[in-house]
Amino acid sequence: MMNDSMPAIQPITPPIDAPKAIGGARMLLTLLLIIAVVLPFLVGDPAHQNLAILILMAAQMGVAWNILGGYAGQISLGQVAFFGLGAYTSTLLFAVWGINPWLGILAGGALASFISVLIGWSCFRLKGHYFAMATIAVAEIIQIIFTNWDFAGAAVGLTLPMEKEGWDVLVFSSKVPYYYIALGLLLLTLLANYLVEKSFLGYYFRAIKDEPDAARSLGVDLSKYKQVAFAISSFFTALGGSLYAQKELYIDPGSVLHTGLSIKMALVAILGGVGTLFGPLLGAGILTLIEEGTRSLFGGSGRGTDLVIYAALIVVIAVYYPTGVLGWFKNYSARRKARQERTAHGE
Numbered sequence: 022m023m024n025d026s027m028p029a030i031q032p033i034t035p036p037i038d039a040p041k042a043i044g045g046a047r048m049l050l051t052l053l054l055i056i057a058v059v060l061p062f063l064v065g066d067p068a069h070q071n072l073a074i075l076i077l078m079a080a081q082m083g084v085a086w087n088i089l090g091g092y093a094g095q096i097s098l099g100q101v102a103f104f105g106l107g108a109y110t111s112t113l114l115f116a117v118w119g120i121n122p123w124l125g126i127l128a129g130g131a132l133a134s135f136i137s138v139l140i141g142w143s144c145f146r147l148k149g150h151y152f153a154m155a156t157i158a159v160a161e162i163i164q165i166i167f168t169n170w171d172f173a174g175a176a177v178g179l180t181l182p183m184e185k186e187g188w189d190v191l192v193f194s195s196k197v198p199y200y201y202i203a204l205g206l207l208l209l210t211l212l213a214n215y216l217v218e219k220s221f222l223g224y225y226f227r228a229i230k231d232e233p234d235a236a237r238s239l240g241v242d243l244s245k246y247k248q249v250a251f252a253i254s255s256f257f258t259a260l261g262g263s264l265y266a267q268k269e270l271y272i273d274p275g276s277v278l279h280t281g282l283s284i285k286m287a288l289v290a291i292l293g294g295v296g297t298l299f300g301p302l303l304g305a306g307i308l309t310l311i312e313e314g315t316r317s318l319f320g321g322s323g324r325g326t327d328l329v330i331y332a333a334l335i336v337v338i339a340v341y342y343p344t345g346v347l348g349w350f351k352n353y354s355a356r357r358k359a360r361q362e363r364t365a366h367g368e
Contacts (some may be wrong), residue, residue: 057204061197074268076309077203078261082282083289083301084210085257088100088217090287090295093250094230095145098283099156100258102140102163103133105278107259108266109167112179115190122191126263133259134252141251145244159281164278181266191267199268206264209328210257214298217253226250230296258286285312288331291338294347303346308334 064070082104089095110132111125120128144155168176188190193199217223225246230237237243266272289308294300308331315326342349 023077044227059238061200061295067196070200072309072313074196074200074203074312076305077200077207078265078268079285079289079309080302080305081203081207081210081264082258082261082286083293083305084207084214085261086286087290087295087301088214088226088257089250089254091290091300092217092223092226092230093247094226095250096150096153096246096287097156097251097254098153098270098280098287099158099160100254100286101278101280101283102160103137103255103258104265104282104286105163105167105261105274106133108272108277109173109179110259111263112266112272113173113180116179116181121189121265127269129263130256130259133255137251137255138248141248143311145247145251157283160278160280160283164274164280167278168274174273176274178271178276181270183270183332192270202264202267206260210260211298212366213253213257218298222249227296231264265355284331288335292334292345297345297347300345300347307346 053069060073061070082100086097086100089097089100107126107129108287110129111122114120114128115122116259124289140156140159144152144159147155167173173179181192183192190203217226225236225241228239228241229243229246233243264275265277269276285308289304290301292303292307293302293304311330314332338345343353
């Protein structure tokens with residue numbers, strides 16, 4: 022029997038504004054998806070369509086990197102190795118043996134995951150910046166191999182055959198099909214990212230990132246789950262590389278194995294909001310516009326200007342906005358809401 026002097030236990034209810042905020046976010050995401058689907062019909066200029074494709078591809082690479090660097094906290098600056106492996110695998114299978122590009126894309130992802138396990142077995146013995154340096158070294162080694170491998174075109178590169186067009190060979194004269202393939206791949210990578218975030222893998226990855234000693238004491242196999250994060254990230258990075266090869270119809274070590282691509286993958290996620298689902302999308306939009314803007318402004322004389330801007334952004338983010346653009350926006354919204362509440366209460 023309850024004592025009358027004891028206060029009644031009140032059920033815990035969420036804030037009244039929470040359902041509205043969730044509903045508003047879903048409506049915004051739905052609206053953005055609709056805009057993304059109809060965009061090619063609204064923008065007919067092939068140059069603008071190509072810019073949209075580049076943003077989608079950069080976002081997909083950032084989301085793929087985020088699984089390893091954002092959730093698991095393993096800063097890899099050599100992910101371009103898997104981007105290049107995906108590009109070369111699908112291209113060689115199609116150009117040399119005539120294997121369907123759709124199968125080649127999957128084969129590139131599978132090969133990248135397998136190679137990541139071999140690399141991770143030794144690299145994950147290192148921590149912090151030593152691990153990042155090791156991944157750069159691996160990427161450089163792979164670039165040297167392909168630069169001197171005659172079967173893979175060496176430094177000259179490879180060209181995909183263009184005798185036939187259509188969805189079965191993923192060769193098109195229009196930019197629109199490539200846009201929808203890039204959009205579909207981005208959505209698939211986002212879905213994988215979301216499923217990882219909401220599953221036990223997401224909890225393990227965040228524990229490895231934030232409290233590795235505590236996670237180990239609770240029985241979490243750190244090496245095993247770092248490998249899992251590396252394999253998933255590498256798989257989707259390789260899919261992005263295969264798409265790049267199909268879009269450009271030509272690859273060489275300088276275009277698909279350049280270290281600057283690894284920096285861009287990481288910066289896309291870090292600038293937008295590392296460890297968040299939609300942060301890389303913001304980062305991709307900002308960085309791609311900077312890259313294309315400097316290219317059109319300076320032309321050939323400004324080669325490398327985008328990398329200088331990337332470096333400056335890394336410094337600014339590390340010092341002033343470690344949570345990225347998305348984190349800054351959330352903090353700004355929270356401060357603004359707090360001021361409005363104080364004003365409403367007459368404080």
